[in-house]
Amino acid sequence: MRALALASRPPAVVSAIVATGLLLSCLALWLATGSAVVVGTYLGAVVVLGGAGWLMLRDTQVDALEAIAMPDWSVTVAAIDQADLAIAITDRAGRLTCANSLYEDNFGTAKPPPTLDADQPSRDALLRASRDAWRDGRADAGIIRSGAESWAAELERAGRGEDYLIWRFQRQASPDLIEAAIAALRGKLGRALDRAGIAAAIVDPDGFVIANSDGFALRATGEPADDLAHKEFVSYLRQDEEDRISWAREGKGGAPLTMYYMPVTDPDLADHAGADAHPSLMLLVDSGVGLGGGGGDLAAAVPNLEALLGQLPLGLAMADRDGLFLFANPAFMRAAGKEGELPPPYPSDLVVQEDKGALADAVRRFAQGPTTSGDVAVRLSAQPEEPVSLSLAGVRGLGDAAVLLGLTDTSEELRLKRQIAQATKMQAVGQLAGGVAHDFNNVLTAILGICDLMLLRHTPGDSDYDDIQQIRANSSRAASLTRQLLAFSRQQTLRPEVLQLPDVVSEISQMLKRLIGEKIRLQVTHDRNLGRVRADPSQLEQVIVNLAVNARDAMQSKGDGRGQLRISTKRVTAADIRAMRSEIVPVGDYTVLIVSDTGTGIAPDKLGKIFEPFFTTKEQGKGTGLGLSTVYGIVKQSGGFIFADSELGKGTTFSVYLPVYHETAEARQLREAAAKPAAPQREWAGGGRILLVEDEDPVRAVAERALTRQGYEVVTAADGEDGLEHFLKHDKFDLVVSDVVMPIMDGPAMVRKIREKRADLPILFMSGYAEEQLRNEIDISNMHFLPKPFSVAQIADKVANVLAESNAGEG
Template identity: 45%
Template sequence: MTFAAPYAVRPLGPQLDTLLDALPLGLALLDSEGRLINCNEAFVLSVGCDLQRGSPLPPTMVIPADRAGLRTAIADALQGATLPVELRVRIAARPAEPLVVTMTAPPPGVRATLLVAVRDVREQLRLEQQVAQATKMQAIGQLAGGVAHDFNNILTANQGLVEQLLARRAPGDADYDDLEQVRINNRRGADLVHQLLAFARQQTLRLQRVDVRDVIEHLVPLLRRLIGEDIELTLSLAPDAGPIRVDPGQLEQVIVNLAVNARDAMPGGGTLEIVTHAVPADAVAALGHRVMPPADYVAILVCDSGTGIPRELAAKIFEPFFTTKDVGKGTGLGLSTVYGIVKQSGGFVFNAPGPAAGTIFSLYFPRAEDDGASTEPPPPPPPAAADPRGARVLLVEDDRAVRLVLRRALERGGVVVTEAIDALAALPLIEDASIAIDVLVTDVMMPGMDGPELIARARALRPGLPVVLMSGYAEPPQRAAVADHATMFLAKPFGAAALLTAVTTAVRR
């Protein structure tokens, strides 16, 4: 090791010197006055400045804002403060790369007062930031999901009322067009709520085993129309990337949203490239995304040559309603929808600057087991005729406005309705053998007892009871219950026709 000037005291033997120089951890020894006795090469490289034995550590080795803190910490440690003493500093030569300085007592037999260790915490900070960002996004998602659930109840009630009012009027009536506009506005609100649910990872996905190359190639004509003639679309799709399990429609939505985002970042034209490839488990660590566990993944990269994303905004772009566009030119839900769909599908999404310009969005989905199963979706069942007249329905809904609208819709369709304000109120009705029930129509989220638990209790009393389960959203445990118990599932908001069709289908099954 090389210093600006020699220092006579060398309490360590040459073999120990050699050993310390081989360590990646920066170590230094100080005497009782805080003067440098010795240090290894890693310490010199870490602090990035000349050091002189027999002199205190130079205050200029850290940025001005951290000098007083370092000076105080060393003084406290030398004056008998409880050891170890630890603080985080920024080195003047590399202020963006913080170091943790730890001061402790030297090992027995070493003629020194203080042992100072420095370690690079960039990777630790990066992991902390990734975990904090994931926690923040999860909290925002829970909030968004709750808001979306409440709005879906409001939209369901509004849609039912508007449909009932329209049924009493004919085109050309004074307020017919106004009511039709209310229905259109209600649909727009439902679309926004749908995007919130996507971000909150509370959609009901129809997962299938698909080949990403097939999905992207199918989208090419639509993508070319969306991005326009000034932007060149190029594809590099690996034929052996492997299948993934996703909702194909939702994966298409992800690709379209990213393409539209890229288009808006290239108002003067440019290049949009979509790349797919396999990522084996042993290559995951090299990606640098510590939140990704080792596994086999299929990567989808969407790269543009646009204006790029400012570094200070990169952590915010997936938040709902965050947008850099002018007022009225975007909802701020496009990228948050991408985030929610990818996360709900078990994947990961990251953004980074392009090599020269623009942005790269990297999506990683767990590779599906190659079991030889068909990647084609099953054919949809034929729709049932909406003629449920005479069916006897137990309607369980805790929102009074929604319950009123649904009851009216069912009764207008010829259904005999018994209603309960929640699951606890419904149980005595189910236990009463004198009350005929052909179909149980119940909400998922209710106070006291949720819909899936009610279904389990009801089918214990009435085996095979047909069920229509409706909800503004479903948390993961409820979503599993939907698959296990529900004959039919209705996502709010829905209209009278969808409700009557679901009841008819449930009875027939």
């Protein structure tokens, strides 16, 4: 207590007291001993002990101050308890230190941020923001979704040691535009429209009135207080022989009307539905100058009308008789690609140079001629590639306003059109590639077969042996190209298995490190609780390798060739797909493979072409253009989807969505049956009578010679009709070997006729198309498959195996 009391005094007083006491004690010791050595020793000991005491006193003071400064969390909770903000505080260990009542009511305290109850993209955004906040002191996580609500999330680092994160969540309101439009029509907006002589109603897609202004009811029924909800809109209108419309209540003498309508929908939302799927705001204006039902100074009402129309999400603008802009609401400027800007002097200033004259003439025509309405196709200067429809309607009685213009934001519609066009083109190219590959496989089958037969007559060392081997090697290389074409056209043979994507990635991780080199760092991460997928593991490995090689080339061409290749797997639920609002990916559970790089990126004008066969962004001679087309075909044939996102100078990300496999009862039975040990297969001793049907002469000749050399008796036919005729003459055949696609009568049709006579006769189909595709299209039992191109040894082995299996079944 004395030490603290002394420490509480002013520093000058304490120093004076200590110095006086030390001087007096030294003087007394000198008088008593008369020795300077004793006095010096005493003085040194006092200094040492005094310094130690001062240090102890300072530590005691610091501990006391720290004890006084311990935070009182109850004060903090009271300070952050706000009605419009949900606030939470977490420490560096991620523990929830305190939270206000709004946070507890909406998120609870069991899961502190960033692991609170929200969808997966929101949790990912919160996790990224927390890392940024610890590093930079502040971060913005954007909009997150928890349940049916949306929140804007911000983070801030705080505390003496900056050991805490403050999380602020602000609820985002989602107004109902239709309800807002109905309220506006029944309120000030409706009264302003009535004063301007405009009858207004909101009509649902089936043509029934949802709400109406008093002016509409007055003109339609004569009673302004009438509520016409659930009544048919067109029942209040009539149409004459010249297709002019007027009020039905006013009969044939009624004034012609101009009708303008606009769908009631928020253009900022990614709503893919057409305009007919939304309610519409109908505006009816007399074509003559006398509007009726109005009253007052109409010109004075126009500014009020502009102020009210400015709040609507519908793109509306007004122009005078000279074509000058009087007014354009924010939705109109946003649809014109000029968000946040003031309207230009003329509507024609919003379009490309070639369309300026046509639009200016149209505005003057609607402003000065008869009161009609129509649409004009123009190209906006903000998006000159795609034309848009600009609606115009001549109006009268609104002071200087003479033309009402309407423009809808069509960016989403244009994006969908481009996607549909690209998908249609890819399908057509795929069919072409599949047909070319099928025909080319017949040629390669003949070349490979003849090379095999020639090699039987030559031995290593002969003058022709190396040349024949070179021809065969080049033919095998050509066969690999056709397999890539078949992969793109989704017609290759797959052997799907139920597997986990991380297992496939781990199998080839070492090979990928060798492929990308030492300068590129490979990072592999996997999500938890991934669903299993059904795909061909070897084909999935080819997908990963192709994407990794492309990423390597993109990074090596950028500066010093260094970079990072990131491969990750992610779990995407049906709720996540539904939140994406994708028109391409069906709602369901998916496992996503993500391959991203830090390379040069892909230009936007080339991004839509990268999956086309023979298209490449590499230098001439450094790419075939079949790598990504093969990836595309494998993914699509496996039932998945692939998307590419790229930014020049920053890199490219490929996302492969594979549907989660849910095993059916039938599939489980087949799997259990396949797991049982199979009976040992008998060896085929050789011999037998074979009906060979093939419309390509070279392929038929090679197959006949290959089978004849194995001791089989071979009867050949050039098409299905010829093969059926041979069978009917002499049905003592042990096997039918047939092509699938043939003129006049194809292979499956011939086999069905043959099976009417011999139901147990084994069939071996030869084809360049995918085995799985053929089995889905051909419902024939005891059917076997040999893919083209094949070698002499392959057809001989396959025939022997089929005959052995058939013989084992009979035995």
